[in-house]
Amino acid sequence: MFAEILTIGDELLSGHTIDSNSAFIAQKLTERGYWVKRKTTVGDDVKEIVAAVSEILQRRPELLVISGGLGPTHDDVTALAVAEALKKELLLNEEALRRIESFYKSLYERGLIDDPDLNDARRKMAYIPEGAELLRNEVGAAPGFYIQKGPTKIFVLPGMPKEMKAMLENEVLPRIAGKRFIQKKLLAEITDESKLAPILSEAIEKFGVRIHSSPKGFGRYIGIIIFGENEEIIENAKRFMEEKGIVFEQGW
Amino acid sequence: MFAEILTIGDELLSGHTIDSNSAFIAQKLTERGYWVKRKTTVGDDVKEIVAAVSEILQRRPELLVISGGLGPTHDDVTALAVAEALKKELLLNEEALRRIESFYKSLYERGLIDDPDLNDARRKMAYIPEGAELLRNEVGAAPGFYIQKGPTKIFVLPGMPKEMKAMLENEVLPRIAGKRFIQKKLLAEITDESKLAPILSEAIEKFGVRIHSSPKGFGRYIGIIIFGENEEIIENAKRFMEEKGIVFEQGW
Structure with missing residues (x-):
């Protein structure tokens, strides 16, 4: 059972952030008996992400965990790039939209943001590739998603460590084989x-x-x-x- | 000026070690005006390293910095794999051998090891690819090396952070272009x-x-x-x- 990890973020390539996410994911997968054969990091760039995802899929791992680039900012392009690599449309997911809406509403009610409305940047996070299954984010706004391609289970998670960890534990690990190594x-x-x-x-x-x-x-x-x-x-x-x-x- | 970083080590893929080396290297290269476009991590495995190096060279970066797998243990196979990827022989470097010898002698004299002699495992570290230039390790045993392939300057450094950092500062940065970004x-x-x-x-x-x-x-x-x-x-x-x-x- 071999696995690969792809982390996405300009801050990882400028050295401003140490990539502890991939170590956490690697540890959890290793514990489950997966052999993580390679980790890759690319920036918030559609072309780079498409290239990396396509190359990884050609190596036909059983599992690919991707983390980063699902947020609302201009450089969060992971969902778009993964869809492109899989030749799928990005579709608005109604459940995701409802969850994002209620997430911002709750931040607003707690006085943390000035405006609870769904602007384009926030709405963007509700788009996931056609055929993907939504992964719940219990800690933040950006949902993740799960999609299968050939032999490869692909899980796409946010990059904020708290959100990534919760989603990995609650949404990813229950969906993958559980042999302990x-x-x-x-x-x-x-x-x-x-x-x-x-x-x-x-x-x-x-x-x-x-x-x-x-x-x-x-x-x-x-x-x-x-x-x-x-x-x-x-x-x-x-x-x-x-x-x-x-x-x-x-x-x- | 685009650059890639390759870190090598099973401990990075099992999640036992967080890869802070690649963040340090990325930061130094970014400061020098290089755009680090991708980071890759593979295990201590000749085939995996050969594949990763070959793929990186096909993308024709100006600079490739590799770290890890130069030590004396059974799983330190980086020099061998890089030579194989470049289709070069591994040759005994006399200066490297002398430095390794005097390094172990000094450890012995300081009472840190029982035996100062050069066994096969220690001698192995003195082999670098044909045409490579030796990079001095002022802090540990394993020398690094520098070799050019097509448009790409390749620097191969040890994985111990202290040794990698010293070699990057003293041996790599002076050899690469210095524009500040x-x-x-x-x-x-x-x-x-x-x-x-x-x-x-x-x-x-x-x-x-x-x-x-x-x-x-x-x-x-x-x-x-x-x-x-x-x-x-x-x-x-x-x-x-x-x-x-x-x-x-x-x-x-």
């Missing part, structure tokens, strides 16, 4: 990561696990994550490495 | 970003500036960054927007 974090007490390499390679080969190692400077500890289908496989791989002389400590 | 950060006092959109669009059209706006919740302020070739252009764009009724405050 076990991971175990360990600290390996060894003074030099290069000595670890052949032992890790052997364990990967022998037990069919995936292992990430993260150098933590040149201190005594190296961070290790073992990924496997169940606890037993991970435990066996760990024991094998211990027999080869690696001393593990719990977690990090 | 001015940017001004402002706070726009307006209660609804959607009202701002048509005014921003007009300013972009009229003054040839780029403008990023970042919603800061639904409070009174919206973050604005104006990018332009000089102070005067930015000042004119700002004045135009003020005349349209936007109240700006300094910085954020």
Whole structure:
């Protein structure tokens, strides 16, 4: 089950914002047993988004999660670009419109905005590609949407972290397969990561696990994550490495 | 002058690490007048890296900065993959080998490692593609390298943030063109970003500036960054927007 993530936003490409959204999405997908093979970031530009989406679909992932560019501003063009990449019309979704209307009304009633009316910029957010299913935004204005293309489930989420996270948890994860992929974090007490390499390679080969190692400077500890289908496989791989002389400590 | 960034590391795709490296690189390149059009992240996998590098080179950016996967562990395969993508041999670089040797010797003398000798894993880091120029690592073991392919200057840097940053500042930036691109950060006092959109669009059209706006919740302020070739252009764009009724405050 392989997945890709596409984050959209000029602020990610100018370095003004660190892309923590894609890490959050990656973590949740990894926990669900998806193998995130690639992350891509492009700016708020229809042509760039269309190109990126088309290239990703050609690689035929089971899952594509897109985040960013669904808001009301001039540079929020994601829905339009995704529709174009899929050769679909953008259609006004009545439920989305009602939700946006009541969202702004509630902001107005709480004294947060001056004007509750639906101007063009706000109305724009209610347009989603033909055939797409609406994803609810419980925290903000912009709805997301879900659409299938060939083998690929495509989920399009807002870029505001609070909104993205709520929509991922409540609307995306329940719609995708739920096999859990076990991971175990360990600290390996060894003074030099290069000595670890052949032992890790052997364990990967022998037990069919995936292992990430993260150098933590040149201190005594190296961070290790073992990924496997169940606890037993991970435990066996760990024991094998211990027999080869690696001393593990719990977690990090 | 357009640029792309490729970050490499399984830990970025499992969500265990937030990719702050690419934001740092993006910021430095943006400051130098480069337009970062795309960021890509792939895992520590030769095939994936070769595919990503080949696709990026087909888009013919002036600059490609790659970070990650140059270390001594089993999953550090970036140099090998970049060589493969460029159809070059990997060759032992004598200067790199001497530097790696003296780096481990100094760690040994400071009591940080048990063994100063060059094993295969450490020696591996001294191999760089044929025709590449060595980039010095003043902070760690793994050297980087620079190689030109068609119109594209390719810089390959380590993934440890401290090492990447030092190498970017000391070895990359002096080798690339230095035009400064001015940017001004402002706070726009307006209660609804959607009202701002048509005014921003007009300013972009009229003054040839780029403008990023970042919603800061639904409070009174919206973050604005104006990018332009000089102070005067930015000042004119700002004045135009003020005349349209936007109240700006300094910085954020």
